[in-house]
Amino acid sequence: MVHVIIVCAIIGKGNVFSVEIDDAQSMYYLRQAIEEQYEEITSRWDRLQFFLAKRDGKWLSTDDSDVAAMHSGEVPESLEALLFEKIDDKDDICNVFVPTPRTKEIHVLVKICSGEYIKLKDSEYTTWMNELKYYRDRGECIRRNCGDYCDQILNKIDNLYEFPVHPMPFICVAASSGMGKTQLAFALGGRRPWFYWPAISLGQGSQLIYLNFFSFSKEFNSFTWKDDPMKKPEEDILDTTSEIYESEHLWTYGFIRALLEHCNSKSNRPAQMICFEEETSLYVEKCSRNSVVAARKRMGKNAVPFFILDEMSELYGGRNKVAFQRNVFRACGLVVIVMGTDANITKLASHSKTEKWMTLFARLPPYQPMDLVNEEKQAAWIRMKEQYPVLMDIVVNSRGRFDKYFVDKVAEFAMKGESVNLCDLLNNAFDYVGNSTYNGKGFMYKKDGKDAHLMATAYTNVDHESRIAGSTVPEPRPKKRKFAGVVGTQCMHVHFANLVEDQHIDVMLLEGKLNVDGVHWEPRCRFPKVEEDVLLYLAVVGGKDSLGDANRYKYKYSAMRMFSKGKKHITQDNGHALSSDFITFENMLAQAIFCASRRNGVRGIPFKDFFYGLLGEFQNEFKWMEMIMSDTRKSVGVTELVAGYNDLTALPDTMIPFLAPPNATWPRFIVETRDRGCNFGHLIRATNKDVYVLNMENEDGVLPFLCVSKHWDQKLHIGMMKEIILGLNSAWKEKWALVLVFCMKMTDIRLNWEEKSIGCVKIGCQSGRVDCIFQPIAGHEKKLVVVMEMGPLPIFNES
Known part of the structure; x- marks a missing residue:
């Protein structure tokens, strides 16, 4: 039996002391000896850890600079490397302390545990x-x-x-949900x-x-x-x-x-x-x-x-x-x-720093289709995509989150019967995608979310090359807009915009400013093009029953309500503010037309129903509106309004297509579903000017209608009306037969009306009240001007 002197150092404290112990005993007894020898140790034995103070096979010298550093409570990095292989309590001292400890050496590093187990x-x-x-x-x-x-x-x-x-x-991977x-x-x-x-x-x-x-x-x-x-x-x-x-x-x-x-x-x-x-x-x-x-x-x-x-x-x-x-x-x-x-x-x-900052990945791999877990559903999905190839086109051109909802609903709907109509299938699937997204993301409960939603449907912040390109537009073409370049970065968090980068980039930090290839960089977002995320525009911004302006649990929002609410808190001028382009009155009109066109699903909607829905978009809460003649107090329909106008005879039953966002173009695989009974079309608007619907079945005929916005502070007077009619006749010639003129209020222009073949009626958008301004002589009715009197835009206080 040999007694050895073990020199110990307390990690984090630097205290050095020695313990004399029999080398035939186990490390367990060393714990006891240390606890008895060094009175400052008050922890239980099982809260102590022992590590050999041996580096490169040699004991640490008491003169070692690292040991000296421990006296001040510091734990040098070189000593940290020794604190991993703990000494087992069962090991014998004689086997652990080799070579035999000598003076002026440190043999054991003692760590007093102060942490916790998780x-x-x-x-x-x-x-x-x-x-x-x-x-x-x-x-x-x-x-x-x-x-x-x-x-x-x-x-x-x-x-x-x-x-x-x-x-x-x-490394940063940033993208919307x-x-x-x-x-x-x-x-x-x-x-x-x-x-x-x-x-x-x-x-x-x-x-x-x-x-x-x-x-x-x-x-x-x-x-x-x-x-x-x-x-x-x-x-x-x-x-x-x-x-x-x-x-x-x-x-x-x-x-x-x-x-x-x-x-x-x-x-x-x-x-x-x-x-x-x-x-x-x-x-x-x-x-x-x-x-x-x-x-x-x-x-x-x-x-x-x-x-x-x-x-x-x-x-x-x-x-x-x-x-x-x-x-x-x-x-x-x-x-x-x-x-x-x-x-x-x-x-x-x-x-203030300069350093290599990050690598940004803003584009992710495309959605990878996989078999559904439920075999019956998988069989139904296979049957549907073989019958309707457009379903797979939709999946391939949408984000994974929407695809998962879409495929699941298509399969579930198909399991109800062997004969499945594509229109019914799409309406149900789009409704499910929309509602599942609203419930999961919850953007309609947040002010920023509603504003971002308006931005998405306005379609003003995608690459402009994707708008209008390739579509057949009657002459004259609307002037190409100068679109806003980016949206507020919060649109990626609360909605479905993404960063503008289309490949990964390395970002430097130069004196506190972000830089890419010598050019200042900051995160900027845009909404995807239609072809990049087609389900976003088919389902999430609004379908037949799950409209993008509807909060199913509180309000069924109208276009006017959405714009009136958003306008209060998005006009501040800061780096996070959304582009103000989408809150213009003209964009509200486009939003109203867009939403009203979808109220009957992908089959399209007859103009007479579309018009009642359009009036509903200017209410506090959306509802199908009724029109009342002011003089007779009787209900009047679109058919009665256009009676006698030869070019408008078929208008009440003319189908308004399920519209894409303003100036967006549906991919060809969507448009071609018309052979299956679907009716997809385009809404094209020039900057702050005419809005018109492009009827996909009759691109060369008379346009269903035109819209003109005159919502100025001053009232619409006869001089303005003459300019509107002159401009329409000059630009559209015989292609127009009906124009909707939106204004705050119109003066009485009956006595000054000079267009003998052009009729004029005024409709109160809030009330549905109809006033006849001028009715051409029977047989001379050629065109019709409908003045849509808005009144001051209301402000709604509910969230």
């Missing part, structure tokens, strides 16, 4: 697990079919680890392991896929709150080289270190997402950046994982929270991919 486990709820399997399958499908896209991200990750810089640039961000997170396997979890707090109403990672999200946010970045100066939180990240001991660092240790605990860990199917206990305590870096350096070249934080948004906890959660990884030289719908996460940067 438990991570994936969900066991069947519904949640089914959703997880769905996403895993979709991830494999994306990896298999879109490998080149996935490789772009994986190559960037490998490059960042191969040529590291401090702080580490991050349903574009496939989360599915992409499951498609990045093959090279190195990775962790994934939503950064937001989860609860009732969260997406099912996120709930599988409930414990992960809960612990990550819990440690973030313990570090309390919200109370620290914003500039320090944004600056990854500040003292907060360089020197402070953080709980979040401890969480990351625990994950790295877990990842490294298994040799040859598969290059796949790390999951916790079995409950796993991890020890987490506050630690320094050096401790995390040391844990990272112990891992093999391709064993260092990357991290994916989903649903990153400054709207959930503020700028400091989201910047902190991103920067703790960057400070430790770890690649983090932040995903989300909030474009502002791209620019949460220090106001």
Whole structure:
């Protein structure tokens, strides 16, 4: 039996003391001896951890500079590397302390544990697990079919680890809901392991896929709150080289270190997402950046994982929270991919730094069709897409979120019978897509969401080449508008706009300003073209029963109500404001025509019903309006209004098509469904001028109607009316027979009316009251002017 003197140093305190003990005893007794010898240790024995103070096979010298540094409480990075292989209590002292300890050496580093144990486990709820399997399958499908896209991200990750810089640039995948961000997170396997979890707090109403990672999200946010970045100066939180990240001991660092240790605990860990199917206990305590870096350096070249934080948004906890959660990884030289719908996460940067900032991926792989889980539904879907190829065209040209709803409803509808009419099928599927989207996204409950919805239907913020191009338009063509270039970035978060970039870009931070290839950069958004996301415009902005201006649970919004409400809070001049172009009165008219055209679904709607619906769009809440003659107090219909006008004889029963947004063009595969009874058409508007409907079945004939907007502060007088008629006759000649003139109020022009073959009636849009201004002599009726008197636009106060 030999007595040895073991010299110990307390990690984090620097205190050095010695313990004499029999070398035949186990390390368990060393714990007892240390506790008895050093009175400042008050923790239980199981709260102590021992590590050999041996570097390159030699004991640390008491003269070592790192040992000297510990006296001030510092833990140098080189010593952090020793704090991983704990000494087992069962080991004998004589076998552990080789070579035999001598004087002027440090033999044991004692760590007093001050952290806590957490438990991570994936969900066991069947519904949640089914959703997880769905996403895993979709991830494999994306990896298999879109490998080149996935490789772009994986190559960037490998490059960042191969040529590291401090702080580490991050990767950002930013897109609106349903574009496939989360599915992409499951498609990045093959090279190195990775962790994934939503950064937001989860609860009732969260997406099912996120709930599988409930414990992960809960612990990550819990440690973030313990570090309390919200109370620290914003500039320090944004600056990854500040003292907060360089020197402070953080709980979040401890969480990351625990994950790295877990990842490294298994040799040859598969290059796949790390999951916790079995409950796993991890020890987490506050630690320094050096401790995390040391844990990272112990891992093999391709064993260092990357991290994916989903649903990153400054709207959930503020700028400091989201910047902190991103920067703790960057400070430790770890690649983090932040995903989300909030474009502002791209620019949460220090106001003075110059560094490599991020790589942005703003376009995701196209939707990858997969078999439905339900075999009966899958068989029905196959039968339908073979009978109606347009269904697959719609799927291929829409985002995944809408496709999932669409395919499911088509299959369900088809299972009801063998004979399925395409119009009925589309009406039901569009209704389901629209309602599922409203319920899931909830944008109609938010002011910004309603404003963004108006922007989407106005179609003023997509690439202008997609508008009107290729459509057959009667002469004269409307002048090409100067369209607004971008929309407020919040439209990506609250609605379905996306960043304008069509390929990934590397962004630099130069003295606090974002820069791409020497040019200033900032996130800008646009709504997709029709052909890029056709279900957005077929279903989400309005179908037969689920109109984009309808909130089914409170109000059935009219076009006037939407515009009157939005106008109050979107005219402020700031970087987040929406373009004011879409709130003009002319756009409200286009919106009203657009919505009224869809009230009967994809078959189109007879003009007489369309007109009653158009009046309904100017009410507080939409309703089918009735017209009343002011002199007789009797109900009057469109047929009676146009009686005697030869060119308008067929107008009441003329079908107004299911219209695309103003100046948008349906893809050919949509237009060609007319052979199956559908009726899709276009609404074309020149800047602040005439609006007209292009009847797809009779492009060369008389236009169904024209609209002219004169909603000025002054009243519409006879001089203005003469100019309108002169302009119509000059521009449209014999192609017009009916014009709707919208104004606030019209003066009495009966005595000054000079057009003997042109009739004129006035209709109160709010009341439905009809006044006859001039009726041509029987047999001389040629054209009709209908003055749509609006009155002052009301302001509605309900949310």
